[in-house]
Amino acid sequence: MASERVDLDGNLIKSITICMIGAGGFIGSHLCEKLMSETPHKVLAVDVYNDKIKHLLEPSASGELPWADRIQFHRLNIKNDSRLEGLIKMADLTINLAAICTPADYNTRPLDTIYSNFIDALPVVKYCSENSKRLIHFSTCEVYGKTIGCFLPKDSPLRQDPAYYVLSEDASPCIFGPIEKQRWSYACAKQLIERLIYAEGAENGLEFTIVRPFNWIGPRMDFIPGIDGPSEGVPRVLACFSNNLLRREPLKLVDGGQSQRTFIYIKDAIEAVLLMIENPARANGQIFNVGNPNNEVTVKQLAEMMTQVYSKVSGESSLETPTIDVSSKEFYGEGYDDSDKRIPDMTIINRQLGWNPKTSLWDLLESTLTYQHRTYAEAIKKAISKPVAS
């Protein structure tokens, strides 16, 4: 079955080895799952954690692990491990997903954020370039920063004109706030590594693809505070709101929840990444927005929809006061700032890969919150019922 797979130009797809750095994270776990279940490719999975891919590494109760010889886990920190170059050399393609990418860290741990997103990615780029290996690097939609439209007067009709808010890879500027707004440390580090990769392509012939994800969400995203993940830290909005719903607490709307986002189901987005992996001639040298422009909501609307969906999947009534407003300073601390609106231009990914997202926001929340409820509801009940130590 697998040997008959063809690419978008009708050529047979050869089996390759992929060095996937950050394979144990949210996106990495879904990409590994897809590669194991639907392709013949091999994965050298690099991460400091493997909890989210354990099910792919260990045989199930029935003793089966059909892809056992196609995935290997290498526990290493790319900051300081000499094994990295060897793994990149063994692979045909490197995919770099490793990063600190939770906004609560950008203004409170700006040095770690800059090191993780720029300095630590440098050797990966260098080894790929020096060894003539293809690189797919994960950047972010945050490189666009704010829209041009947000600087117009509130009542300007131009705010409705897509030219003032649609984010295009080859045309939109990157607009960040001042340096003291340390929120932008992440976006700025990601922008610089993109420029470096682009320059390696231009000057040294590096074959690269840059991915700019627009709020990919789904099962296994981040962690539920107090249940799994780090003992401190604030996850991204999906996990924050899931945690509130599971604990029957009001959802916190930062500065009123007026910012807008487009959310895409992780499984749709992974289809796009697989097309990039298997169609190098169409993906090399490209920067791709990967998002769902049809799933736009304000954060307040997201909270309302998640409340409705959670009530449906859990069978529990919603709270009388389902949301509360909180200031960004209180929630994230000094130096927070926000992207106002994120609509991806889909022209380039449509032209190169013919890809489009499929899943509506309601449907993706329904499957994701069903997973959250099934995975965490019992653990949360236990945690809540434990007497607090005096």
Ligand SMILES: NC(=O)c1ccc[n+]([C@@H]2O[C@H](COP(=O)([O-])OP(=O)(O)OC[C@H]3O[C@@H](n4cnc5c(N)ncnc54)[C@H](O)[C@@H]3O)[C@@H](O)[C@H]2O)c1
């Ligand atoms: N999820 C999204 O919507 C989204 C949006 C924009 C950009 N991105 C980018 O996509 C990439 C993956 O994001 P994600 O959502 O899967 O995040 P994630 O935090 O779930 O995954 C990142 C993984 O990288 C690993 N890692 C970090 N530093 C490492 C190091 N020094 N050595 C080894 N492993 C290390 C982490 O342990 C983690 O498992 C990141 O580069 C992120 O900036 C994601």
Ligand SMILES: O=c1ccn([C@@H]2O[C@H](COP(=O)(O)OP(=O)(O)O[C@H]3OC[C@@H](O)[C@H](O)[C@H]3O)[C@@H](O)[C@H]2O)c(=O)[nH]1
């Ligand atoms: O409990 C919460 C959490 C978050 N929020 C708000 O929800 C919005 C989305 O927050 P997220 O935590 O998902 O993060 P953002 O969309 O701002 O950034 C993300 O975008 C792309 C990636 O690079 C990163 O994964 C991350 O930087 C923000 O406006 C935030 O202020 C709340 O109102 N309440």
